[in-house]
Amino acid sequence: MERRRPVPVIVPVCLCACLGSFVHGYIQLNSSDSYQQLSTVCINAVGRTYIEFAVKASTDVHVALMTDDLVTPRDDISQFYEVVIGGWSNARSCIRAQNVSCDEIDTPGILDSNNFVQLWIGWENSIVQLGQGLHAQQTVAVSHVQVPPYDINYLAVMTHYPSPWRFNEDTNCTLEEFANTEILINDTTCNGITQYACADGYNLTSGNLSRVCGIGQQWIGDPPVCLVPRCPEVLSTSAVTVLSQDTHIGGRLFLTCTQNHVLLSGDLSRTCLSSASWDGMDPICEACLCPSAVTSYQFNTTEELMEKIEEMTRELKVVTRDTNAYMRSKISVADPRPSSTSIGVLLGWGILVSLVVVLLLCDARTMLRHLRHGVR
Structure with missing residues (x-):
């Protein structure tokens, strides 16, 4: 008699050796009385419409077709089609969905406890089928309309007694090689x-x-x-400009503060280390509160500013012996007579007084009118 409909038992996912092995081009695993998910041996239902397998068992072989894996909680066994093969002492088989009762079909001797039997299960066009032999032979033993239809993404297997399975599946990945x-x-x-x-x-x-x-x-x-290891590329900012950089190991990075900015901390010259990182510290340049009007000058350090001040001091220094007064004193004869100095003084004062008188005469009429009418 057929066993009670099992509630799925979760088998922890592990490496292939836990449930199956790869022997002579096929996958072999041993099942027991709890469902084992085939994704643990890299077999899933996504992208396919059938699966072929061989099993050696005396009775009660079960295959589950599921939307979600065994780990995902589900309401009872909804979205869970179960194919029972060789139940009722290897006399009948059936396909049942959710809580629908199983319509048994006579399949006497479909299983063999001494030899592997080739079978297939298909799910296409909302029809679930159990067949004997290879899928290409289309020898259908049981057929069931999938109501309601749903996606079949995962497969799981179970047997009443420990039994071996074989899946002729190519689950190996292709070896990939990469440069360097x-x-x-x-x-x-x-x-x-x-x-x-x-x-x-x-x-x-x-x-x-x-x-x-x-x-x-x-x-x-x-x-x-x-x-090849390289230091990260440094980009210019509103405060720091990249003059040049070589991001290879041992390369140099040269920076400068932008116009009207001054270096507060960090380094404007750095080297790419073997660890693919720049030595030193990131420079911090701050905007000057009162930038120089001579915008062609740019000073990143106090030393640069002092050097420029010294240079300008040298350029602006007045050498007494190079002045016109000094040269005239050497080539002209002094005139100590009073007339030679008083004439210049009197002429200068005369010009100043004349200018004042002219200005007063120009405004005389206006001033008189204001005084007469009391306008202030």
Whole structure:
């Protein structure tokens, strides 16, 4: 007699060796009386419409077709089609959905406890089918209309007694090689880890040096990108201007404060270290509160300002012996007579007095009118 309809039991996800192994081109696993999800051996239902397998069992083989995996909570076993193969002491089989009763179909001797039996299960056009042999032969043993229809993304298997299964599936990933990298460990099997290393003189800038072969022959982890180490590029700001930079190891970076800014702290000359970082500190330049009107000058340090002041002092220094007065004193004869000095004085005062009188005469009429009418 058929066993009671089982409630799915969650089997923890583990490496392939936990549930199955890869033998001679096929995947082999052993099932028990709790559902084991096939994604643990990199087999899923996404992107396919059937699965072929071989099983060696005496009775009660179960295959679950699910929308969500076993870990996701569900209301009873909704969105959970169950295919029962060789139930009722290997006499009948059925396909049932959710809490719908099972319509049994006679399939006497469909299982064999001594030999692997080739079977397939398909789900296409809202019809779930159980067949014998290979899917291409289309030997259908049980057919069931999928009501209500839903997406089938995951598969799980279970048997009344411990039983071996075989899945002729190619779950290996394709080995990928990348520039400037070396392969340390090459394992492209399901859940296998392939380990990379950057070549000498290169550093990892993005991606992963360890990648896992996952479901659908897809690698888990981004491709590693190994490049020659370089310091990060420095960009000009409103306060600091980049004059030149070489981001290779040992390269130099030259900066300057922008116009009307002065260096408060940090370094305007830096070197790219072997750690791909700049030595020194980031420069901090602050705007001058009273910038020089001579905008062609730019001083980043007090030393530069003092040097410029000394240079201008030298340029503006007056040498007594180079003045016209000094030269005239050397080539002209002094005239001590009073007439030679008093004439200049009298002439100067005369000119000043004349200018004052002219200004007063120009405003005389206006001043008289104001005085006469009391205008102030």
